[in-house]
Amino acid sequence: MTEHTYTVREAASLLDLTPTQVRSFARAGLDHPAIAGTDEARFNFRDLVVLRMAAALKKADVPSRAISRALAQLRSSDVGQVAGLTLEALGPHVVVRDGKEVWRADSGQFQFELSEPRAAEALMQPIEMTAADAGDFDTCFSRALSLENEDAAAAIEWYQRAIDLEPARWEAHTGLGFLLQQEGDAARAVESYQRALAIDADATVEFNLGVALDDLGRSDESVLAYQRALALDPTIADAHFNLSGLFEKRGDRPAALRHMIAYRELN
Numbered sequence: 001m002t003e004h005t006y007t008v009r010e011a012a013s014l015l016d017l018t019p020t021q022v023r024s025f026a027r028a029g030l031d032h033p034a035i036a037g038t039d040e041a042r043f044n045f046r047d048l049v050v051l052r053m054a055a056a057l058k059k060a061d062v063p064s065r066a067i068s069r070a071l072a073q074l075r076s077s078d079v080g081q082v083a084g085l086t087l088e089a090l091g092p093h094v095v096v097r098d099g100k101e102v103w104r105a106d107s108g109q110f111q112f113e114l115s116e117p118r119a120a121e122a123l124m125q126p127i128e129m130t131a132a133d134a135g136d137f138d139t140c141f142s143r144a145l146s147l148e149n150e151d152a153a154a155a156i157e158w159y160q161r162a163i164d165l166e167p168a169r170w171e172a173h174t175g176l177g178f179l180l181q182q183e184g185d186a187a188r189a190v191e192s193y194q195r196a197l198a199i200d201a202d203a204t205v206e207f208n209l210g211v212a213l214d215d216l217g218r219s220d221e222s223v224l225a226y227q228r229a230l231a232l233d234p235t236i237a238d239a240h241f242n243l244s245g246l247f248e249k250r251g252d253r254p255a256a257l258r259h260m261i262a263y264r265e266l267n
Helices: 008-015 017-029 047-060 064-076 117-124 137-147 150-167 170-184 186-199 203-215 219-232 237-250 255-265
Strands: 086-090 093-096 101-104
Touching: 008 047, 017 047, 017 064, 047 064, 047 086, 047 150, 064 093, 093 150, 137 150, 137 170, 150 170, 170 186, 170 203, 186 203, 203 219, 203 237, 219 237, 237 255
Parallel strands: none
Antiparallel strands: 086 093, 093 101
């Protein structure tokens, strides 16, 4: 019997997510979100299990960025199938449960009995650092992640420490760029995104670069960044929406309409 699969829109309807959110979480957490022989990503039941956990985290007010990062970290780790784990919200953090073991996805901080108040409180705290830890990229990067929602200035400092240790790691440049952009420093965010993209191409980073460039009034460069993002991932609906606005400002109505139609189709 052929296994039933679900389109992006069907998954979005079932899980009360937008199609854009489904695609974003799928890119982060699924090894093979697209099934061969189809023109659109399709998801099997195991895929839906992962996406359903992401949807529950979203409803618990965990930031989408934190959810995507947690899914990506778990997918690239040695913990096995993400669908076999349980993901729970603990404030703005994602907590992973595998049997009796519980840990925070961003820091790897372990706690064995989350039901105890002290255990939950411990997982909410930033990672304690030693002098030796400050010389390790992964520890500095995890420290930055754990501070993003609590102390942006400190998180920026830890991202910079991670970059100083290993300048060729694109993820630290990306994280730094995102925080700088959130803090209103679009110029430095552009520099960080460009450094990340010089190491590895990524559709989301190109999109964020486009937003930062637009914030700086560099619309021509912003258009190119959005176009590169869509070349890497044609399903980024917001890139079409932003391009529509930029082409409208240029007076290029046909291009503006074309991207608005693409945006509406994706959503």
